[in-house]
Amino acid sequence: MDLERKRLGVATGTLVIITFSLVLVALTAALVLAPRELQMGDIQRLFYFHMPSAWIALGPAFTVVFALSIAYLVTGKLKYDRWAAASAEIGVIFTTVTLLTGPLWAKPVWGVYWTWEPRLTTTLVLWFIYVGYLLLRAIAGEGPRRARLSAVYGIVGWIDVPIVFLSIWLWRTLHPRLLTGSGFSMDSRMLAALMVSLVAFTLLYVCLLVLRARTLAVEATLSGLRAEIRRRNRRGGGS
Amino acid sequence: MSNLGFLALGYGLIWALIGAYVWFISLRQATLRRELEQLEAEVSEAARTRTT
Numbered sequence: 001m002d003l004e005r006k007r008l009g010v011a012t013g014t015l016v017i018i019t020f021s022l023v024l025v026a027l028t029a030a031l032v033l034a035p036r037e038l039q040m041g042d043i044q045r046l047f048y049f050h051m052p053s054a055w056i057a058l059g060p061a062f063t064v065v066f067a068l069s070i071a072y073l074v075t076g077k078l079k080y081d082r083w084a085a086a087s088a089e090i091g092v093i094f095t096t097v098t099l100l101t102g103p104l105w106a107k108p109v110w111g112v113y114w115t116w117e118p119r120l121t122t123t124l125v126l127w128f129i130y131v132g133y134l135l136l137r138a139i140a141g142e143g144p145r146r147a148r149l150s151a152v153y154g155i156v157g158w159i160d161v162p163i164v165f166l167s168i169w170l171w172r173t174l175h176p177r178l179l180t181g182s183g184f185s186m187d188s189r190m191l192a193a194l195m196v197s198l199v200a201f202t203l204l205y206v207c208l209l210v211l212r213a214r215t216l217a218v219e220a221t222l223s224g225l226r227a228e229i230r231r232r233n234r235r236g237g238g239s
Numbered sequence: 240m241s242n243l244g245f246l247a248l249g250y251g252l253i254w255a256l257i258g259a260y261v262w263f264i265s266l267r268q269a270t271l272r273r274e275l276e277q278l279e280a281e282v283s284e285a286a287r288t289r290t291t
Contacts, residue, residue: 104249
């Protein structure tokens with residue numbers, strides 16, 4: 001057991017070091033190696049972290065919540081509920097990053113911080129949905145009842161994810177379509193910087209997910225142990 | 240604000256938010272470590288009183 005724990009510690013440590021190094025490479029690529037965009041200028045460099053943040057929220061984070069919510073309802077194992085909760089928290093963090101960096105990029109380019117266009121509106125709705133998910137968990141107490149409620153919410157709430165993703169194809173929006181029929185429509189060095197950032201943020205998500213889910217598991221074990229001690233003390237005191 | 244000002248603010252916000260979340264996790268882990276130690280002490284204290 002101890003050897004297994006040690007191995008897990010080494011694996012997590014290695015993952016943290018690789019992630020940190022890759023984030024530094026991504027920062028260098030975004031701020032130094034990628035060329036200056038001709039029309040927008042340096043503000044376009046926000047793109048290299050704005051888009052990966054949106055990817056983490058829409059791609060892995062909330063989709064993992066959806067998948068693990070189904071897994072919990074099917075198996076009833078609380079570990080799926082804990083991993084879903086950790087993923088939802090990280091998804092909210094990255095959606096917040098997306099919603100904050102977007103307006104900072106929009107102001108110099110569009111002239112306004114915010115406009116109620118489909119991509120922005122559906123992303124804001126997504127943020128409210130998952131903040132609601134976390135609030136529900138905070139007020140629903142502990143145990144299977146909270147897990148069941150969260151799982152149902154996590155499945156229903158995910159409906160907004162494909163809507164956000166498809167919004168630029170479904171409606172007229174100010175957001176550009178990066179992916180065209182002939183691949184990515186951007187300079188190769190810009191694309192390289194974007195890819196490095198995408199990999200770095202994906203690893204960052206995995207890192208945060210592992211650390212947070214493990215913390216939630218220890219919290220649950222500790223709370224179970226305390227409940228057991230209280231029960232035994234009561235039994236001991238009563239007899 | 241200039242383009243570079245918006246860029247700096249954007250990058251600052253990104254890393255401040257992610258940093259705050261990492262700090263929150265490490266704070267939570269430190270609290271759990273303290274609680275575990277406290278629980279360990281309680282359990283060994285209970286075992287001692289039971290044997291005496």
